[in-house]
Amino acid sequence: MSQELFYEDVKVGDDMPELVKGPLQKLQHVMYAGASGDFNPLHTDDDFARAVGMKGGVIAHGMLIMGFAGQAITNWVPRKYLRKFGVRFSGMTKPGNTITVTGTVVEKRVDGVENIVSCELIARDESEDVKLTGHFEASLPSRG
Amino acid sequence: MADVSKVGTEYPPITWEVERGKIRELVKAIGDPNPVYLDKDAALAEGYTDTPAPPTFLTVPMMWCEKMPSIINDLKINIMMLLHGEEEYEYYRQIYPGDTITGIPRVARIEEKESASGSKMDMVTVEVLYKNQRGEDVAKSKSLIIERK
Numbered sequence: 471m472s473q474e475l476f477y478e479d480v481k482v483g484d485d486m487p488e489l490v491k492g493p494l495q496k497l498q499h500v501m502y503a504g505a506s507g508d509f510n511p512l513h514t515d516d517d518f519a520r521a522v523g524m525k526g527g528v529i530a531h532g533m534l535i536m537g538f539a540g541q542a543i544t545n546w547v548p549r550k551y552l553r554k555f556g557v558r559f560s561g562m563t564k565p566g567n568t569i570t571v572t573g574t575v576v577e578k579r580v581d582g583v584e585n586i587v588s589c590e591l592i593a594r595d596e597s598e599d600v601k602l603t604g605h606f607e608a609s610l611p612s613r614g
Numbered sequence: 615m616a617d618v619s620k621v622g623t624e625y626p627p628i629t630w631e632v633e634r635g636k637i638r639e640l641v642k643a644i645g646d647p648n649p650v651y652l653d654k655d656a657a658l659a660e661g662y663t664d665t666p667a668p669p670t671f672l673t674v675p676m677m678w679c680e681k682m683p684s685i686i687n688d689l690k691i692n693i694m695m696l697l698h699g700e701e702e703y704e705y706y707r708q709i710y711p712g713d714t715i716t717g718i719p720r721v722a723r724i725e726e727k728e729s730a731s732g733s734k735m736d737m738v739t740v741e742v743l744y745k746n747q748r749g750e751d752v753a754k755s756k757s758l759i760i761e762r763k
Binding site: 501505508532533534536537538540555 | 636639640643645648651662669670674676677678680697701704705708756
């Protein structure tokens with residue numbers, strides 16, 4: 471984490487170090503509800519979740535999975551260099567799922583005084599079901 | 615059906631005092647042990663002036679200020695048919711403990727789309743530009759909420 475990452479050291483096609491999270495527990499949904507302030511009972515109350523059509527009970531907050539993606543990013547790129555981070559939620563995550571976040575550098579460009587590295591990322595469970603896809607951009611220091 | 619006449623509407627500001635403990639609580643819930651979020655000395659050693667807010671921190675003021683439910687209500691969206699489709703952040707400055715951030719939620723877009731299977735949905739984009747106590751832009755959030763019809 472403390473090792474400096476330079477623009478010149480990153481190539482298009484490089485992979486970000488992958489991050490594996492889980493297996494998820496309901497307790498983590500409760501912790502995330504309290505921390506984030508999202509108390510939708512769909513994430514914490516099995517009876518409620520079943521009543522609204524989730525046969526298996528509660529599902530994780532999408533923002534928790536985005537949080538995992540954020541963890542993966544700032545394990546690799548220091549937080550201070552992150553300029554943009556977005557995701558599209560595509561699948562529900564359930565207790566017991568193990569989530570793997572992977573990412574790839576898709577573009578490098580010089581934008582004014584900033585050296586921008588643009589990446590795509592994806593979070594999947596143990597059955598390769600996609601939970602979210604996303605992108606991020608970081609402005610990295612130059613060796614120059 | 616989301617109320618299309620609300621595009622451009624601004625809502626009362628979200629104001630949030632950022633605490634070190636709330637940053638710790640959020641990264642603990644995510645399970646992120648990165649010391650820059652937890653330990654001020656580690657953060658200082660990495661060039662921060664304090665423990666910075668992690669990338670998804672802006673969900674905290676949004677949810678704890680309970681702004682989203684009132685916006686959804688004002689847009690006449692059926693909450694039972696609601697999905698969180700996308701979330702995006704642009705970062706301009708770090709957010710640190712002791713900062714007070716203020717953001718004005720704004721309805722940026724409402725579009726009707728048809729899925730491949732032919733079902734219709736409304737795509738509503740809510741943007742919030744956050745400033746700190748010095749009036750500096752710190753970040754922008756963009757949330758896409760989907761109402762299935």
